[in-house]
Amino acid sequence: MSLPDPALVVLVGASGSGKSTWAASRYRADEVVSSDALRGVVGSGEHDLDASADAFSLLEQVVAARLGRRLTTVVDTLGTDPARRRGWRDAARAVGLPAVAVFLDTPAGVCRSRNAARDRPVPSRVLTSQLASVAATVDLLEAEGWQVVRVATDERAATGDAAESARASTSPAQHEDLRGVVLQLSRFPAEGDLLAWLRDMAGAAEEAGLAGLALMDHLIQIPQVGRAWDPIPEPWVTLGALAASTSRLQLGTLVTPVTFRAPGITAKAVATLSALTGGRAFVGVGAGWWEREHTAYGLGFPSARARLDALEQGIETMKALWAPGTKPYAGRRVSLPETTSYPRPVGDIPVIVGGGGDRTLRIAARLGDGCNVPSDEAGLAKVARYLALVAETGRDRSTVHATVLDLPLVGRDRDDVWSRVERHRGPTAAAAFAARHHAGTSTEHAARLAGLADLGVTTAFVAPVGLDGPDDVLALAPLATAFG
Numbered sequence: 001m002s003l004p005d006p007a008l009v010v011l012v013g014a015s016g017s018g019k020s021t022w023a024a025s026r027y028r029a030d031e032v033v034s035s036d037a038l039r040g041v042v043g044s045g046e047h048d049l050d051a052s053a054d055a056f057s058l059l060e061q062v063v064a065a066r067l068g069r070r071l072t073t074v075v076d077t078l079g080t081d082p083a084r085r086r087g088w089r090d091a092a093r094a095v096g097l098p099a100v101a102v103f104l105d106t107p108a109g110v111c112r113s114r115n116a117a118r119d120r121p122v123p124s125r126v127l128t129s130q131l132a133s134v135a136a137t138v139d140l141l142e143a144e145g146w147q148v149v150r151v152a153t154d155e156r157a158a159t160g161d162a163a164e165s166a167r168a169s170t171s172p173a174q175h176e177d178l179r180g181v182v183l184q185l186s187r188f189p190a191e192g193d194l195l196a197w198l199r200d201m202a203g204a205a206e207e208a209g210l211a212g213l214a215l216m217d218h219l220i221q222i223p224q225v226g227r228a229w230d231p232i233p234e235p236w237v238t239l240g241a242l243a244a245s246t247s248r249l250q251l252g253t254l255v256t257p258v259t260f261r262a263p264g265i266t267a268k269a270v271a272t273l274s275a276l277t278g279g280r281a282f283v284g285v286g287a288g289w290w291e292r293e294h295t296a297y298g299l300g301f302p303s304a305r306a307r308l309d310a311l312e313q314g315i316e317t318m319k320a321l322w323a324p325g326t327k328p329y330a331g332r333r334v335s336l337p338e339t340t341s342y343p344r345p346v347g348d349i350p351v352i353v354g355g356g357g358d359r360t361l362r363i364a365a366r367l368g369d370g371c372n373v374p375s376d377e378a379g380l381a382k383v384a385r386y387l388a389l390v391a392e393t394g395r396d397r398s399t400v401h402a403t404v405l406d407l408p409l410v411g412r413d414r415d416d417v418w419s420r421v422e423r424h425r426g427p428t429a430a431a432a433f434a435a436r437h438h439a440g441t442s443t444e445h446a447a448r449l450a451g452l453a454d455l456g457v458t459t460a461f462v463a464p465v466g467l468d469g470p471d472d473v474l475a476l477a478p479l480a481t482a483f484g
Contacts (some may be wrong), residue, residue: 014133015115016112016115060087067091067095089144103134180210182212188233190231200469202242215254243273257286258307266285267322279346286355322349326339365393386402424465446479
């Protein structure tokens with residue numbers, strides 16, 4: 001990497017993004033002005049937040065003195081305070097020094113892992129706020145007059161000058177957190193405190209080590225799950241509530257029909273969830289299938305072909321609105337006069353396409369980041385078909401998600417398993433019901449899901465039969481390691 005020297009270099013990145021390591025490998029210690037280090041000078045240590053005001057006061061003096069002598073000055077803070085940033089820029093311009101903003105393009109999951117490994121980690125909600133602030137800052141840098149340099153997390157590439165260099169690229173690493181077992185909630189209590197129940201379920205999912213939590217997106221409870229008058233909350237409102245009570249789970253829908261909302265509105269909801277969670281959002285999308293709920297809510301229900309056309313257009317629209325910048329967009333299926341949509345998402349948002357028809361699989365392979373099909377034998381054949389289609393498009397299969405919806409019956413032991421079979425089978429023969437839901441213990445289900453991973457499945461959305469409360473979720477802990 002070749003940067004101007006002397007220059008003002010302002011680092012932009014959340015805790016754990018690698019700012020200090022990057023600076024130390026390229027500049028002398030005397031050239032780097034670190035807010036953390038100065039907290040150690042004026043306080044009891046780098047993590048003494050009570051010393052922050054004094055540390056930043058000293059930082060401003062050091063930066064001003066060095067720039068006044070036209071010396072290279074590397075500012076190692078979060079870089080997200082616009083007033084401080086503009087002050088440093090103006091001071092550099094006053095003495096004729098270039099102003100460079102170096103954005104550490106590190107996936108949110110990597111930041112969280114590094115942070116968790118520290119002796120004194122930043123609180124998870126603080127880190128979430130930092131990630132959102134950094135994502136918002138990146139879009140402002142070029143307009144402020146900075147020479148923008150993006151440093152990829154593996155530091156293989158850095159580009160300069162253009163706003164394009166600050167755009168987060170689609171990276172498989174940014175999708176890794178969705179890989180594994182995701183709890184899908186489809187039944188909800190009719191009485192009691194719904195929010196408290198949801199928080200308890202999400203907390204148990206985090207404690208069990210699951211990768212995420214998904215909600216169905218339906219207007220009326222579907223007959224496969226319950227009665228029409230059973231409660232089914234609006235998912236994006238509900239996920240927004242869960243954003244405040246979770247710190248690690250990926251949150252999203254499985255799946256949102258494109259017939260329910262204009263795709264731009266869905267894009268706005270998902271991007272907001274991403275910003276609120278520091279990049280823990282995904283969206284499942286589908287063509288919609290249940291005519292009854294459309295009719296009941298006054299929504300159109302066009303032909304299957306028209307709905308699939310809308311699915312293609314919807315995915316393209318969402319991705320256009322999530323991209324950095326505000327320029328017009330002219331694509332194959334969609335034209336937009338502008339793409340102004342803030343807040344921006346933190347990192348990439350995985351789009352999982354639900355459905356196993358041939359055209360749906362082709363749409364998922366071309367436009368989506370994954371597909372979702374049932375975990376039965378027919379569904380697994382569609383996983384193989386989807387991965388073959390991905391390869392045909394020239395995409396790397398390791399960058400996409402092959403996901404399945406799994407409906408297991410999980411018991412503590414063999415007696416509990418069969419007791420649950422009897423409780424839930426209804427008129428279906430016990431053996432047939434047990435086979436359909438792979439009735440077994442959590443250890444047996446973990447082994448079964450590990451076998452799916454060998455077939456190319458990356459994620460299992462698990463909606464256990466008879467899931468009642470957090471204890472049932474905690475019992476799924478052995479499944480958390482099924483995908484490695």
